[in-house]
Amino acid sequence: MPGILVVAATAEGALSRSSLELVGGARALDASLGSGVSAALLGHGLGSTGAAEALHQHGVATVYRVDHPALTAGQSDAYLAAAEQVARTAKPDVVLVGADTVGREVAPRLAHRLAGALVTECTELAVEGGAVVVRRQAYGGRALATLVVRGRPAVLSVKPRSLDAPEPAPVAGSVVDVDAQIDPNALPTRVREVLREKSEVGLEDAQVVVSGGRGLGGPDGFKMIEELAAMLGGAVGSSRPPADAGWVPISWQIGQTGKTVRPALYVAVGISGATQHVAGMAGSRTIVAINRDPEAPIFGVAHLGLVGDYREIIPPLIARIKELKAR
Amino acid sequence: MDIIVCLKQVVDPELPARDFAIDPATRRQVREGRPLVLSTYDENALEVALQMKDHQGAKVTALTIAPQATVGDTVRLALAMGADEAVVIDDPRSPELSGPARARMLAAVIRKIGRYDLVLTGCESADLVERLIAPLLAEELGAACVTFVARIDAADGPLVVRRQADEGYHVVEARLPAVLSVTSDEANRPRLPKVKDIVTAKRKPVQIWTPGDLGSMADDGGVEVRDVAIPQRTGKCEFLTGDPAQQAEALALRLRELKLL
Numbered sequence A: 001m002p003g004i005l006v007v008a009a010t011a012e013g014a015l016s017r018s019s020l021e022l023v024g025g026a027r028a029l030d031a032s033l034g035s036g037v038s039a040a041l042l043g044h045g046l047g048s049t050g051a052a053e054a055l056h057q058h059g060v061a062t063v064y065r066v067d068h069p070a071l072t073a074g075q076s077d078a079y080l081a082a083a084e085q086v087a088r089t090a091k092p093d094v095v096l097v098g099a100d101t102v103g104r105e106v107a108p109r110l111a112h113r114l115a116g117a118l119v120t121e122c123t124e125l126a127v128e129g130g131a132v133v134v135r136r137q138a139y140g141g142r143a144l145a146t147l148v149v150r151g152r153p154a155v156l157s158v159k160p161r162s163l164d165a166p167e168p169a170p171v172a173g174s175v176v177d178v179d180a181q182i183d184p185n186a187l188p189t190r191v192r193e194v195l196r197e198k199s200e201v202g203l204e205d206a207q208v209v210v211s212g213g214r215g216l217g218g219p220d221g222f223k224m225i226e227e228l229a230a231m232l233g234g235a236v237g238s239s240r241p242p243a244d245a246g247w248v249p250i251s252w253q254i255g256q257t258g259k260t261v262r263p264a265l266y267v268a269v270g271i272s273g274a275t276q277h278v279a280g281m282a283g284s285r286t287i288v289a290i291n292r293d294p295e296a297p298i299f300g301v302a303h304l305g306l307v308g309d310y311r312e313i314i315p316p317l318i319a320r321i322k323e324l325k326a327r
Numbered sequence B: 001m002d003i004i005v006c007l008k009q010v011v012d013p014e015l016p017a018r019d020f021a022i023d024p025a026t027r028r029q030v031r032e033g034r035p036l037v038l039s040t041y042d043e044n045a046l047e048v049a050l051q052m053k054d055h056q057g058a059k060v061t062a063l064t065i066a067p068q069a070t071v072g073d074t075v076r077l078a079l080a081m082g083a084d085e086a087v088v089i090d091d092p093r094s095p096e097l098s099g100p101a102r103a104r105m106l107a108a109v110i111r112k113i114g115r116y117d118l119v120l121t122g123c124e125s126a127d128l129v130e131r132l133i134a135p136l137l138a139e140e141l142g143a144a145c146v147t148f149v150a151r152i153d154a155a156d157g158p159l160v161v162r163r164q165a166d167e168g169y170h171v172v173e174a175r176l177p178a179v180l181s182v183t184s185d186e187a188n189r190p191r192l193p194k195v196k197d198i199v200t201a202k203r204k205p206v207q208i209w210t211p212g213d214l215g216s217m218a219d220d221g222g223v224e225v226r227d228v229a230i231p232q233r234t235g236k237c238e239f240l241t242g243d244p245a246q247q248a249e250a251l252a253l254r255l256r257e258l259k260l261l
């Protein structure tokens, strides 16, 4: 049945958040296209994860499941082979892939193998006048491009955290097990090891993010930021210069090349507000900027602005928050 | 080891917003009168190639598709940094090519160059940030693909690279030939060419080909750029005034009002 195929995977033993976001996007498209939403659920030991049930719970009727030992963390070549096999079975018009570490490698190659059209890093999906229309950022976040995708299948990679996870909409579903022909020894790449960084677990999902930039002057400045973040129950992020200089792990970087976050509160400290940084945080609900330059572009996106030296503002802020929380 | 590095020329991405404009006819960024630079991460890719040349010996070829009239500085910089030779595909249409068409053209050039073990690209172009050239090139060439490579851990036996990942790094082993897209890392800060290198670079070979040398190249990406808009930020920032302690006090109270405390 031609329709929309979501390429889904698990994380931490359950259906991943970005897979759910894709389901949300697929359902919105389906409301106009009406051709149905199915999923390619790819992984190993999927039975115990409840991922297929979670997909049914969120309105996906048909789940094509590929359960194979080669489908482990970061094995792009295996995911590509599995996704290709499902796509050849399901023959979808539209394929949605999350633009994460694996998806960035899978989506273009899948489009190539299926001789389809390709748009990467989409942030919005829509149907306008019967055509699939997508939006993506361009030129370092300075512009928003609207593209009409005419080729089929349309393979679209979607930037994580740009679509909302959908409300549940349970359907009676079925699971089709697809027997994948993947020979692990024939794959051109192999992940030997996963090195986890001292990373802010769940930076992308944190409700509060406190970020530091070059204006912090060095790794010591981040101690203050970490204390403020801990006080607010949030995670720490950074702009590119601190990550490039090794003051903080690269996985903390927020922006065009780094992560996209949409917390309830984003505090930018010593960050000028270059478009490439703003691209990763502009969707935050409340943005607070602390910067000693009143002309800094960050104040153009902030809701609340504090002009001054962070070293003089943050300590009394931490003290005051402590008091308020103690009450 | 033969290494080909793909270099894209872009309008300086850190140019102030007032110098940024979209040409309504082509729906692309206006390039005239703006400084053109090597796309940010392409310099990191070139540095990775040059480090391999320094450590174990390699021939490094810089490859760019661009209108020849504008490409001089890109090629000169690459050769001065240490690339051995350059190949330029002089294509006046190149800023308008679709991703798949551009990858197909790069693949055709690479096949024409003939010898390669590694093809390096930037992890994303500084202007369009599509992150698709490396994976598409890998498909075109039937090569292995790893994107967002921060460093090369080993290349004497099997190729082992470190891929930047959502949770940290993946250590990935790849077969040759391979296409790698490179991200910035402490270990691949681009070198600055010395005066002597700039002089010797003038004698290095630069081959200029036209798209016609590559056979016919249809551009049927199936994607049409309908509109490129510059969003206007409404800019409604409320400034909290006073001395630092008063600002801190005001912010703490506002956070409480917003139920964030």
Ligand SMILES: Cc1cc2nc3c(=O)[nH]c(=O)nc-3n(C[C@H](O)[C@H](O)[C@H](O)COP(=O)(O)OP(=O)(O)OC[C@H]3O[C@@H](n4cnc5c(N)ncnc54)[C@H](O)[C@@H]3O)c2cc1C
Residues within 6 Å of the ligand: A212, A213, A214, A215, A216, A238, A239, A240, A241, A242, A253, A254, A255, A256, A257, A258, A259, A269, A270, A271, A272, A273, A274, A275, A276, A277, A280, A290, A291, A292, A293, A296, A308, A309, A310, A311, B013, B014, B040, B041, B125, B126, B127
């Ligand atoms: C292709 C490409 C991709 C990129 N990707 C990203 C990305 O993913 N993420 C990202 O962040 N950037 C990215 N950048 C870089 C981006 O263009 C900016 O260079 C970067 O965001 C600037 O970081 P910053 O604001 O920390 O530093 P700066 O621009 O140097 O700003 C420092 C700020 O700190 C303020 N300051 C200094 N001292 C103090 C003090 N004591 N108290 C308070 N304020 C102080 C200054 O007034 C200034 O505004 C990218 C660039 C390119 C070309």
Ligand SMILES: Cc1cc2nc3c(=O)[nH]c(=O)nc-3n(C[C@H](O)[C@H](O)[C@H](O)COP(=O)(O)OP(=O)(O)OC[C@H]3O[C@@H](n4cnc5c(N)ncnc54)[C@H](O)[C@@H]3O)c2cc1C
Residues within 6 Å of the ligand: A118, A119, A120, A138, A145, A147, B006, B007, B008, B009, B027, B028, B039, B041, B042, B063, B064, B065, B066, B094, B095, B096, B097, B098, B099, B100, B102, B120, B121, B122, B123, B124, B125, B126, B127, B128, B129, B130, B131, B132, B133, B134, B221, B223, B225, B228
């Ligand atoms: C706003 C806008 C959005 C667009 N979106 C899409 C889309 O979603 N899908 C689509 O198919 N087309 C799209 N296009 C068409 C677009 O021109 C091409 O997709 C573009 O060629 C993609 O290249 P990139 O440089 O961004 O790719 P990236 O994959 O981000 O580039 C990575 C690397 O490839 C190498 N490279 C890129 N160009 C060259 C070159 N000329 N010479 C040598 N090496 C090079 C460099 O090493 C570079 O760092 C869009 C065009 C516009 C204006």
